[in-house]
Amino acid sequence: MKITIIAGARPNFIKIAPIIKAIEKQQSEGKTISYRLVHTGQHYDKNLSDTFFEELNIPHPNANLEVKSGSQAEQTGAIMVAFEKELTQNPCDLVLVVGDVNSTMACAIVAKKMNIKVAHVEAGIRSGDMTMPEEINRIVTDSITDYFFTTSKSASENLLKNGVDSSNVHFVGNVMIDTLHQNLNRISAPSFWDEFDLETGNYIILTLHRPSNVDEEKSLINLLEGIDKMVGDKKIIFPIHPRTKAILGETNLNLKNILFVEPQGYLNFMYLIKNSFAVITDSGGISEETTVLGIPCFTMRTTTERPETIEIGTNNLVGISIENLTLEFTKFLENGLSKRGIPELWDGKASERIIAILLTK
CATH class of the missing domain: 3.40.50.2000 (Glycogen Phosphorylase B;)
Incomplete structure (x- = not known):
């Protein structure tokens, strides 16, 4: 064959x-x-x-x-x-x-x-x-x-x-x-791990690339500023997609927690995910990896094609508004992550x- x-x-x-x-x-x-x-x-x-x-x-x-x-x-x-x-x-x-x-x-x-x-x-x-x-x-x-x-x-x-x-x-x-x-x-810490004083559980991973979240500059900025305020003293590592970076252009952002980095290779990115406090994303695939790694995931979409990551795994579907994300993230901070499992096979x-x-x- x-x-x-x-x-x-x-x-x-x-x-x-x-x-x-x-x-x-x-x-x-x-x-x-x-x-x-x-x-x-x-x-x-x-x-x-x-x-x-x-x-x-x-x-x-x-x-x-x-x-x-x-x-x-x-x-x-x-x-x-x-x-x-x-x-x-x-x-x-x-x-x-x-x-x-x-x-x-x-x-x-x-x-x-x-x-x-x-x-x-x-x-x-x-x-x-x-x-x-x-x-x-x-x-x-x-x-x-x-x-x-x-x-x-x-x-x-x-x-x-x-x-x-x-x-x-x-x-x-x-x-x-x-x-x-x-x-x-084989996963390994990225080069900026020590530079940003990262430790297991002291940072959040953010990824955004879907048009509903990044295509309009003003709403993207509002979203980033809202996430920045929402996380308290946690650092946010944002491997910024080239498309998203182009939309932001030279905009002067007033962010105290979000740290922009280049897109990461697989081994560095999985290390970051595995050792993170939580993940905020609009990706489908990442919700699968966080499910297996037991990392809380907040997916900024209104639908998912991977329902098992919610029903069994660690994924939370939170819509695309900063208000709803903040509400669900606050619930998590107060109540922690309920017991979750890994999907069959x-x-x-x-x-x-x-x-x-x-x-x-």
Whole structure:
């Protein structure tokens, strides 16, 4: 079996690393399976892409489509044009896509139009929010996928409700957590740890990148100032996304607690998460990692495609207003974190299950 694996953005790199390891393990045991790694170039900042390949020991991509940024349509179209050429020159039996970024949908469409099977890792998750580009990417990808690998039973149920053949839906667990398990003994403090006098539990991690939170400069500033006041004497480490940084520009902010840093590599970022007091974010993936690490997470969104992080894990969905965030954060300070657990099959072995299943197809 020849598999073409697609990676385009930061979360993709984290998800493909254990899949590649699982393939290589099967190869070492004499199984007939090979892979070709295609980086679409959707994330091209070194701190958002190259660093993850280096840290997670992912082989250098066989091809980089170098599509870079643009509008949703421009980027999706550029990926499709470039990937069609790639597949024409390098045929395969299966295209494996992960997550819900533009690269996921674009490459799935190209593969299906070339009569190549598609496997979707992290299939079936739904936020119900059609204003999110990722939700559209998920729905389109799952509408043409052949083999569905899900992180939760609820994701599997979403697919079955839409008429997907149950024999093609496989609840395998979470490959993001595979990577976390495989690298926990390698995480390390970032260079600014001592400079900022960071200690376990004396700081909060903040990440913001969604349009609803960062696209309008005035509301972004109000949000940052509100978070700054809300946390008391806790430091706030904010690895600022290039897009968010550009929106703030040269604005003179009056912040006493928020410390801006560059986007972090995986090993440094996971160290920061693991040792933090809490996390404030609008990311979906981070709520999965905080759940496994037992770190309180406050997600600034009105919906989540990962309900298990709330029902079982440490995630709190707090909306996008500073008032509601402050209310929920204050409750946490007063009452602490209720007893939480780790979702089923988030045990570090999802990738092994995926490749074992694909070898039977």
